[in-house]
Amino acid sequence: GAVVSQHPSRVICKSGTSVKIECRSLDFQATTMFWYRQFPKKSLMLMATSNEGSKATYEQGVEKDKFLINHASLTLSTLTVTSAHPEDSSFYICSAVYRGEDGYTFGSGTRLTVV
Amino acid sequence: DAKTTQPPSMDCAEGRAANLPCNHSTISGNEYVYWYRQIHSQGPQYIIHGLKNNETNEMASLIITEDRKSSTLILPHATLRDTAVYYCIVRVRSNTGKLIFGQGTTLQVKP
Secondary structure (H helix, E strand, O other), rough: OOOOOEEEEEEEEOOOOOOEEEEEEEOOOOEEEEEEOOOOOOOOOOEEEEOOOOEEHHHHHHHOOOOOEEEOOOOOOOOEEEEOOOOOEEEEEEEEEEEOOOOOOOOOOOOEEOO | OOOEEEOOOOEEEEEOOOEEEEOOOOOOEEEEEEEEEEEEOOEEEOOOOOOOOOOOOOOOOEEEEEOOOOEEEEEEOOOOOOEEEEEEEEEEEEOOOOOOOOOEEEEOOOE
């Protein structure tokens, strides 16, 4: 079946630094990927839609300069949290659309802790 | 996409059927009902989807009422590993559209 690999699974960084999270579709090509964030005991909140070869589309209220998304190939999308602050600490999850199925495939998530 | 309403939490005894309800009274004719679940600290997992007929796969069954205003996800023999948050999502079938999550139902399967 379709597999999405997300790295790293956990990362701790200092305030003011940037962190890059990778999302790879391992056995299929994904023209569209999605990025979510999730706070403890809350539901997933869609941050942006990542389209291969074009600019990402951000949801209302999401700072595009803070959360940089690059979808440079059909198998890789990256989310960079720039100048991270403690309030950016969260669980970040990516998903990709696999044309052979109706269900979206999700990565295993990245736990970001900013200290 | 139509909104959904789910109970915030439910308990189920191990080995028994878990029946998770979802209300979607404003569903449109071309919108499907999807179910996902999220086990703690993992990415969501697709379970099943349907339009108006009942559906069954190796994981679960989906029962959609005739007026399509509500549905029930059935896990026939719940195990401890089925403890998770279950999300009911209504949307137009598309391979590029957004997937918007509501609050879901936290299912606790107890021994």
